[in-house]
Amino acid sequence: MEFLALVDISYLLLIFLGVALGIVFGAIPGLTATMALAVCLPLTYSFDLNHSLAFLLALYVGGISGGLVPAILLNLPGTPSSICTTFDGYPMTRNGEGERALKVGILSSLFGGLFSLIVLYLFAPVLSDIAIKFSYIEKFLIIFFALTVIASLCQNMLVGIFSGVLGILLSLVGVYDTIKGGNGAVRLITPGMEEMLYSGFALLPVLIGMFGVGAIFAEAELGIKEETEGAKFDLLSGKKFDLSAFKGSSVNLVRSSAIGTFVGMLPGVGGSAASVLAYTQEKNFSRDSSKMGKGAAQGVIASEASNNGLTGGALIPLLSLGIPGDATTAILIGAFTLQGVQVGPLFIAENIDTWNMMVLSMFLANVVMFVTMFFAIKHIAKVVTVPKYLLYPIIIMMCVSGAYAINYGIMFDVWTLLIFGLLGYVGTKLGLEVTPLIIGFILGSSAEIYFVKSIESFGNLTVFFTKSPIAMFLWLLIGVSVVFSIYSTKRAKCREQVAV
Amino acid sequence: MNTTGSGSIFSVVVDFDTSHLFFPTIILWLLGLLGLAILIQRGPAFYRAVASGERKLRFFEPEADKVRLFGTLGLMVIYFIGMDYVGRLFPNMGYGFWFVSIPFLFALSCLYAHGIDKRKLTYISLNALIAPTFAWFVLSELFNVTLP
Numbered sequence: 108m109e110f111l112a113l114v115d116i117s118y119l120l121l122i123f124l125g126v127a128l129g130i131v132f133g134a135i136p137g138l139t140a141t142m143a144l145a146v147c148l149p150l151t152y153s154f155d156l157n158h159s160l161a162f163l164l165a166l167y168v169g170g171i172s173g174g175l176v177p178a179i180l181l182n183l184p185g186t187p188s189s190i191c192t193t194f195d196g197y198p199m200t201r202n203g204e205g206e207r208a209l210k211v212g213i214l215s216s217l218f219g220g221l222f223s224l225i226v227l228y229l230f231a232p233v234l235s236d237i238a239i240k241f242s243y244i245e246k247f248l249i250i251f252f253a254l255t256v257i258a259s260l261c262q263n264m265l266v267g268i269f270s271g272v273l274g275i276l277l278s279l280v281g282v283y284d285t286i287k288g289g290n291g292a293v294r295l296i297t298p299g300m301e302e303m304l305y306s307g308f309a310l311l312p313v314l315i316g317m318f319g320v321g322a323i324f325a326e327a328e329l330g331i332k333e334e335t336e337g338a339k340f341d342l343l344s345g346k347k348f349d350l351s352a353f354k355g356s357s358v359n360l361v362r363s364s365a366i367g368t369f370v371g372m373l374p375g376v377g378g379s380a381a382s383v384l385a386y387t388q389e390k391n392f393s394r395d396s397s398k399m400g401k402g403a404a405q406g407v408i409a410s411e412a413s414n415n416g417l418t419g420g421a422l423i424p425l426l427s428l429g430i431p432g433d434a435t436t437a438i439l440i441g442a443f444t445l446q447g448v449q450v451g452p453l454f455i456a457e458n459i460d461t462w463n464m465m466v467l468s469m470f471l472a473n474v475v476m477f478v479t480m481f482f483a484i485k486h487i488a489k490v491v492t493v494p495k496y497l498l499y500p501i502i503i504m505m506c507v508s509g510a511y512a513i514n515y516g517i518m519f520d521v522w523t524l525l526i527f528g529l530l531g532y533v534g535t536k537l538g539l540e541v542t543p544l545i546i547g548f549i550l551g552s553s554a555e556i557y558f559v560k561s562i563e564s565f566g567n568l569t570v571f572f573t574k575s576p577i578a579m580f581l582w583l584l585i586g587v588s589v590v591f592s593i594y595s596t597k598r599a600k601c602r603e604q605v606a607v
Numbered sequence: 608m609n610t611t612g613s614g615s616i617f618s619v620v621v622d623f624d625t626s627h628l629f630f631p632t633i634i635l636w637l638l639g640l641l642g643l644a645i646l647i648q649r650g651p652a653f654y655r656a657v658a659s660g661e662r663k664l665r666f667f668e669p670e671a672d673k674v675r676l677f678g679t680l681g682l683m684v685i686y687f688i689g690m691d692y693v694g695r696l697f698p699n700m701g702y703g704f705w706f707v708s709i710p711f712l713f714a715l716s717c718l719y720a721h722g723i724d725k726r727k728l729t730y731i732s733l734n735a736l737i738a739p740t741f742a743w744f745v746l747s748e749l750f751n752v753t754l755p
Contacts (some may be wrong), residue, residue: 153750265648269641276634279624283627292627320683327679330672331719351743420710496719497734500712503683504739506748507690508754516753518691525683555630557701559621568617 113157120160122155122468126475129169133176134490138184140170143436147501148445149246149509156446156461161468163442167435168220168418170470171579172480175212175411177491180205185491188414191386195399195406202402203346206484210348211404212411213480215360219412220473222364223371223419226577227426228466231455234427238452244574245565247557248581252549253374253430255585257543259592274547275554281307287556303519311441312510312523313548317541318434319506320524321531323499328532329497340463340489352404362407367416370421371432374546385413419469426454427461432548434542436548445513453504510566662703678718686711694755701747708739 125147129285133141143166151159174186179196183223193211199208203457241249260268281304283289308516363385370381389409390396399406421432422439429451431437443450444530448458455462480487510524561570572582621629656662667673686707694703713735720727746752 149746149752152752197749227748263645263649265641265645269638269645270709272634272638275640276631279634280633290623290626291661292625294627324676324679327675327719328668328671330670330675331721333721356643415708492718494730496716496721497730499719500715501734501738501742503686503715504708504712504742507686508742508752510620511704511754511755512746516755518755520685521690521755525687529680559626559630562627564619565623568619568621 110460113460113464114467116493118158118161119471121158122165122471123453123475123479125162125165126169126472126479129171129310130173130176130476130480130487131169131490131493132166133170133173133185133189134487135493136177136185136499138490138498138502139318139322140167140316140436141435145168145319146505146509148311148315148438148441149505149512151442152445152512153465156443156448157464159446160439160465161313161472163439164465164468165472165475167439168415168469168476168524170435172213172216172220172411173487173490175216176413176484176488177225179208179212179407179489181216183491186414188417189410191382192199192407193399194410194412196385196410196502196570198400198402199404199407199551200415204402207319207348207352208347208404208407208488209484209488210481211352212407213477213484214353215363215408216415216480217473217477218360219364219367219415220418220476221470222361222412224466224469225366225419225423226368226421227469230461231423231427234423235452238428239456242574242579243450243557243561244571244578245517245581247554247561248571248578248585249430250554250557250579252585252588253424253550254543254547255588256321256545257374258540259588261540261543261597263538264373264589264592264596266538267540267543268414269312270534271346271547273539274549275546275551276542277308277313277557278551279307279549280304283555287552288560289556290527291522297340305388307552308515308527308548309510309517309520309524310444310549311438311513312520313527314438314441314507314545315509316527317436317531319502320520320528321501321535321541324528324532325535326495326499331499333494335495336537353408355394359393359405359408360412361414362388362392364416368420369418369575370413371417374424374430374432381413383412385409400437417471420576422465422469425450425576426465427452429454430551431546434545437545440549465591473501675718679715682711682715682718690755699753701743703755704747705739705743705754708742709735712738 124504128147129140129143132138133140144163146550147162147166151162154162171186171188174184174189175192175196177183177185178189178192182193182197182198184193196208196212199205222532254268255269258271260263261270263269276295280294280295282291285291293301293305366385366388367381370384384404386409390399390406393405421436424430424432425436425439429449440450446452446459505522506524510520515521532542536543562568571578653662658663686737689707691705693707697703713731716731716734717723720731743754747754
């Protein structure tokens, strides 16, 4: 319990501030938890690692939770992971049960968040212990597996893999670092750009550009519509909340939280998949699903417990393997890099205080989220009407300050923000998948080291298949993810043909 | 390519002097092959759909707001250049960020707002003044974050 000595007033304030800001971001349609982390990251530059992580994790929890507010009140999911909350949440509001729906969602979010936190606390150290024994070959295969899983869950697996490989290529720009065992030569740089790109593209401007600026370009193309302008909702009248809304829903709560946690563990899958999966399961397995879609509390419970279950789950591969579970945790890697800490199998063992502080931060963030939202929901609900024409320029300004400051004042990092903002916008239009691209970018340089050093050591490609039973098992998993993707694509095609 | 085969077809030797090109070359080949596979998989169906008029070759949404889109891009480029220029006039003060963010926020908010009236203009002006000043004060003065 020595780590408790690290808790001070500023730590608690940062958690409160993070949760509040996260809720605001989550509650405004078009802004996401990922964007919240990207935009607020520069605020953490002068913090130590524990304070920085406390703030960012609180933003994460708040951002995911805040999405339920517009989903329930306006039928607009504040974040993609709240998509299924609209199915029953909005009908409840129309039936005069807005406050009840919000509080059911908030309580379910708390349960999902705490459930996943317990799984994180128990499971991440075990997985780390296993991963410590991995050689470069197994580490390379883990990255390969992560990319195939992400790609297999994309609309088109080939495009998903292409995006991931493109991300890897972009990460290789610049010097082959001698610190990592390279020869110190530069590659993939056009003449005249050597000075700017010597160290490659900085991670944070790339992330902020893709998720912050890219999203604003997409919104600008759609005309920055103020969907919430003039929106009015009455939370004072109608049916009040009581715990009877959860009667008969304990299985739903646990199952949905478990689904969210599991989906979070899969790299790059995202909260919307967790929400859809949990909602579908409740519809298929509940005793009475006839009211679902018409304003049943069980639908809100399934969606919100699962998307908050994601928060702890997504941290498991990040902290035990160094592989981000989703786009938001990918930004957390940026925070670790900033502090000179490498996440991976050794992280928990070597940074036990930081690990405990992270768990404590997640716990406190969930509690603060619950207290803030449960008792101040009537006031928080007004946030959804903040106009985008005021917010988006501020977001761009914050993105710029973050990009410029990351390497202590390099203007090229600001241009990187624009380049990758445009790449995110244009790439999405052309069908590229942003999440595999980002994960490929994050893991690319490690993949190179593991691959090249393995070949330098063994001089033979077969070693990737025969090195150990773990390597063989990983190949089996890679095969399963590819087969799963082919099977699900074929099934979707069959369904389309039947529908026609 | 500085790898040579020796022994079996699976044997690979990496030349340290050119080892920086070993992995990127593999990745470039892989990208090319994947691009080709995507073309083979989706190309014919896409071509048929375009030829029959079922699908249109277009990049922008049917009712794309090109003024706001290109306006955003243009303002950002001006913002970055302006910030760098002013920042050089007052090194290490963060004034480039502060002074140039004010007109940038004002211009971008005006571009994004629909049906500007007096009330909106007041909000936009106050926001353009307060937000950069607050951000500059918190980041540069309180947290010592480097700003242009």
